[in-house]
Each structure stands twice: as C-alpha cells, then as structure tokens.
Amino acid sequence: MVENAPIIEFSDVSFKYRAQQEPTLKNINLKIYPGEKILIAGQSGSGKSTLAHCLNALIPCSYAGDMSGTLRVCGEEPNKLGVFGMSQIVGTVLQDTDGQFIALTVAEDLAFALENDNVPQEEMFQKVDEVSEKLELKPFLGNAPGALSGGQKQRVSLGGVMACDVKILLFDEPLANLDPATGKKTISLIDDIMHNEDMTVVIIEHRLEDVLYKDVDRVILMDGGRIIADMHPDELLCSDVLTENGIREPLYISALKAAGAKLSPDTHPQHIETMDIAPYKDAVKKWYHEAKFPASEKNSETLLEVSHLKYSYDESRQVIDDVSFEIKKGEMISLVGKNGAGKSTLASLICGFNKPDGGVIKLSGKDIADLSIKQRGEKIGYVMQSPNQMISKPMIFDEVSLGLASRGVPEDEIKEKVNEILKICGLYPFRNWPVSALSFGQKKRVSIASILVMEPELLILDEPTAGQDYRHYTEIMEFIHDIRKKMPITIIMITHDMHLMLEYTDRALVLTDGKLLMNASPAEVLTDNDVCDRAYLKRTSLYDLSVKCGIDDASEFAARFIEDERRRK
C-alpha cells in the first residue's frame, strides 16, 4: 500500500499559539502515505487537534501563532493555500455534527461547499444526487437537521466534504456525539468510502477501541506536543504506552493484561474477533476462577417508583411508552439507549419539565404529580450536559449559593452549607475564584456542587462525561463516586459510554423507542446480544474474550473484571 511519495509530510514542525508561552507542537516529523488510514490519539492538550488544524490550514490562518518547519500536503504548503484552498484537498468532518450542519436541509448542506465555489445550479443538482446515492441519503434530501439521527447527520457532514472531491478525509473526534452502535457504523462507513474512493484518512480520536473496529494502518500517539509512538496497532496494544499516557486500552486488552498474559503482535490483537487467543486462554481461565466475586449490597428502601409512564409530544409517536421501574435509595443507575430513545424525555418527566400523559411517579412513596418544577427541584437535582448551560454567576461561591439564596435561606447558613459542599467537591481552595479561570472538568464540578448544595435525594446527570478524554472522564467519575461515599445520594446518569455504565453503575435501564427493554446489571446488559442490537448499544469486547476462552458466563466474567479493575484503582 505504501507508495514512495508521502501525501502528508511534517518536517520538524513546531507551533506556538499567540496567547501561550509554550509551543503546543514540538518538532513534529511525520509522513503519511496515500491510501493509509492513520489514527492520531492522545489526551486533551496533547496537541492532536492542533496537528489536525495544521492540515486544514485553520492553523496558522484562523488561529494565529508562530509556526516553524515545513508541512506539505499533496505537495502544497497549507499556510500558503489558506483555509479555502486546503478545503479542496482536505475534507474536515468536525466533532459537532450539529455545528457542521450549516444549511437548512440535507440537500443544501451537501451543496454548501459547491455553492461557495460558484458552481452552476445544474452541476450541483447532479453532484448532490451522486453523493447522496453513495451515502444512502436520498430519502432525506429535504429533511431539516432536527429531523435526522446522529448517524445521519454524520453522513451529511461526510457528504458535504466529499462533494468537493477531496483527497484526504480528516475526522476530528467523529465518535464523540454518537451512541456506540452508530459510532461502529460510522467507522465501517469511513472504511468503505476510503476503499471505494481511494482516499487517505486521518482520524483524531481517543476512543481507541471503537476506531480499531476496522483496520488501521498506524496509530500516532501524542503527548505534550510530541509524537511519542508511531506504530502498527498490533504492536501498540502489546506495549504499555497507552495506559502510561492516559489513553484507555480496549477492554479485552486490559483484561488479558490483568490475567497476566504477555501479549505479542503476531497474535494480531487489533480486533478481538480475529485475534489468536490460544496462547492466553489458560491464563485468562485461571484468573477468572481466582478473581473475587463482586460484593453485592442490597438496600430495600425504594426512593423512586415509576409506573406505566406514558408521554408523547404529538399523537404520531409515543416517546415514553408504558415505562415502569423502581430505584432504591443509594443506587447509581445508568439510563442508556440510542439517540432519541427517550432518555432525556424520561428525565424531564421525572423533573416535571413535561407532564406525562399517563402513569404515576412516586418519590419516597408519595405521588409527585402535583408538584411544580421548583418544588420537585428541592428533592430532585438535575445537572445539564455542559456546565456552560448552567453557570450564570461570575464567582464560584455565588454560583453555588444561588439556589439556596433564592430559597431564602439565611446568609450565615448559606455560607456554612456552601463551604461544606465546596470542601466535599474539592473546590474550597477556589471559592473566591472567577468561574472563567476553571478548566472544563472543574466547571462541571461547580455545576454539580451548585445542585448538591441543595441536598437533593435524587441526582440526575445528563451525559456527565460526554466529549471528555479518559483522564477527565476518570476525574469526573471518581469525583461522583467519591460523593456517594460522603453523602447519602441516589444517582441516575444518562450516558452513551458503555465503559462508564459497566464500571460505575449498579444497574442499567435500557430504553428503545420509548419502551423499557431491560432493567438489569450492566454486565448482563452488555453481554446480551439481542438487547445490544435493539438498543444500539455495543456489546462489550469482554464478552467476545470470555466466549473465545471458553468461559460460559460472560456477564459474570465482565463483572469480575470490572470489580478487579476497581480494586486496583
């Protein structure tokens, strides 16, 4: 596959943003050849997005700074061609598919780049037709972005750049906003397009396991602005570079390593499906029999009881359809399902943002139908996905005390409570800081603290870790885990992250098309083929591993591994 002339060549490239002291990229040397598929991994701040921005010329054209060294893409220098010129060579698909969807309908969005290039209308119709055929978007050409699923929006983004006949496709965290099954489909789609259209693909992503679902030629691992590894995935997975640099290994790899197996590249560990497991089988079996059973604590007191809940925005579709479940005091529950399955709607019904068409919601045995949003808010805390959607005060202390102040709590009591919660949340040293000086993870803590201070019995978190890399994910989740030890609180988390569900929650509620499909332990859910398919979840690779090793009870295997991982943390 490797031809002699590289299509992308970084020679000793360094870049420093104008507003920063230290360079973000340091002496990058990298060659990418036509037809290769490259994965660039690294945690936030490692320089991987900066590297990508060099390719499409957003650096140095839109983000100013000092650049040295030379970069050639298709023989051209991006900084000379500019963002517009590069857009003809490198097609960039952004992380935020809503942001990338500029026009009002699918057809217009596919044509957007052509319109800007002053292409005659006739030719545009033809091109849109062609691209939409390839991406199976024909039936949706007249649809608005709101009427598309996450996966469809992603296909539109891809089509929009393909309409320009680009040679390189650059994906900036393509999986961040997708449910796991849709993410898997996206990876397949990228693979197909790459082979059919003869393109070079660069993917920036920290969800390594999901990208490796299809063959990748090389993984470039970045840290602190440097390339620290440039190898074939098989080799990379056998080393410990990933975990040392804050990137999550595929789960089956972690499990194999935990079992003491010494991995070698010639067993092709890139895909669990095709990996040669024979050399490790015995080690895994031995480990399984010696591993501790997860301790199960049972609490009998019911906090939330939902029975026969029904809701629809209009008559045409039942968004929540006869859903019933119970949540015990102190439990941590994950609410999962594909985009649009009704997860957020269920949360809004519990919080009282929408009124159900039928059914009963009871909190501590009492029907809460007649309580207003505000009254429910005293018992049920709701934290939105982005802290920027909640924070309205410039100072941390003021933000956290806002809820208490509006309840009319006396000032000295507010001070006492706020300080206490800031200590629990590890924010006390920052109490007099402006919110703007905090990192994203710290802001997230502020938004959670400002709800916790009101001492809710139930806390609902909407995608607490969306778009976060492994290190920040761990920071946020360990923080929530820690809070459970310090406060008597019950938590419901809406999430797409299968690992979060396995690792941190006691039970999973699986929604599909408004119905409750399964209500069981995460290990049971993620080892159930049928449920995973129907709910657009991704079966955990631990399942495949245990089957391949001849262990019958895959869910028990998964549970024991997670327990083991927790203990080692």
Place this chain on the structure above:
Amino acid sequence: MSKMISYEKKNTPIHKLSGFTKLLFFILWCLTSALTFDTRMLLVMIVIGAAIYKIADVKWKQVSGVFLAVMFFMVINLVCIFFFSPYEGCKIYNSRTDIVHLFGNYTLTYQQLFYEFNVFIKYFTVIPSIFIFLVTTDPSELASSMNGIGVPYTISYAMEITLRYIPDIQDEFHKIKNAQEARGIEMSSKGRLLDRIKNTAAIIFPLLFSTMERIEVVSNAMELRGFGKKKKRTWYSQRPLKAADKAAIAFSVGFFVLTMIVTYMDGNRFFNPFV
C-alpha cells in the same frame, strides 16, 4: 412540535411564492401601513391581511407568544399617547367633541379616541404580515432572492443562518430555563416582577455562553467549506419567479400606489370623519 415564529414547510399558495416576492410584499406592506393614516385603507388592509393569514394556514400556537408580547407593548403605547398628548386627536382633526372629563387637564374626546383607534388598527395591519412572512418563507430561498436583487451574499447568508438557528436557540432556552427553575430560581408568573427580571440573568448568561461556543464551531465549519472564498456564490435552492410571483408583486406595488393616492388626495395623511 410547532416552534414559535419559524419557517414551517407547507403546501399553500403563499408558501409557493418565491422568497423575493414575499420580501418585497412585506417591505411595501409595512411602508404602506407606516405612511397612511387613512382609516378606510387601514381597514381594507386588515381584511386583506386576515385573508392571507387564513390562506397561509398559520397556526395560532406558532405565533401566540409573540402576539401577546406585541399586544402588551401596544397597550402601553396607547396609554402613553393619551397621557403625553391627550388632545393629539383634536389637533389632527381640527375639532373637539368632549365625552367625559377625567381629571386635571385630561378630558376624553371622540377625536382622541378615533386617533388612537387608528393607531390600534395600524398594529393589526402589520402584525399578520410579519407572522406570515416569517412562517412561510424558507430562509435559504429568501437569502438567495436577496442576493439576487443585489444584497451581498454574506449579508443574506447571515440572515439565513440566524433564522436557521432560531429553533435551536429556543430549544436551548427552554432547557436552561427548566434546569434553573429546578434549582429554585423562579421564572413563572408566581414570582415578583423584580425578582423575575433579576432571575432572567440566570438564563441569559448561560444561553449567551453556549451560543458563543456554537458560533465559533459554526464559523469554522463554514470557512472550512469555502464560505467567503469567492466574490459570488450560487444557490442550490434558487427559484425563478413564476406567474403567481409576478402577479403578487404587481398587486403589492399597485396597492401601495393606490393607498398613497387615496391617502394624500386631500393633502393630508388622515381621514377626517369629523368635518
């Protein structure tokens, strides 16, 4: 779910007109209403407006919120006119017929009532046209029409994209409002007015910040796909003017001229029933 004041695809004769036609009609219609105080013409306009509103199949739910807000300002406006200039009507119509003395220097007159009635119906000539325009015009088609009559495409696209994001921002607004209300920050009518005004800050700032974030993403995305690259651009959704468009344009121009003639024939903007 119908969104307030945003384009909804339908198949009425009004929806089928080109964006350019509707824009021109809208501008002329507002101009006509602004220039005339001829009660007869204003009443005619209300009838025509109501008919078009009916044909365009505008749903009350789409416009009720804005309608009520406009009504609120209209009442303030009418009350203020009376308090600041209680004899404006007498000046205009050169006569004075008292109805009842209120207090101090304030006496209610037929002339003042008639004048304020005129202001009142002026509101009702313009309001439906705004609603019809916004609800029936496909923003991208409008942008292409504006570009077609010489408005720079950056400006017309800026307008399109504003309309494109109105529903998204409304969504965001509701989400933030709900979450803040759950925190005990009262936004419903139960709270005191002063508190409610103060509390809206709890929505506005988060809304502003999340919108700014979005603007950066969108503008990068547009640049990456060549927006602003060339002096000219073509439009996927451009539609040539059809017979119905030409007829509608002719009507708007004709009606504007007719109204001006009827209004200014006697050398005065006002129709005077008191002579």
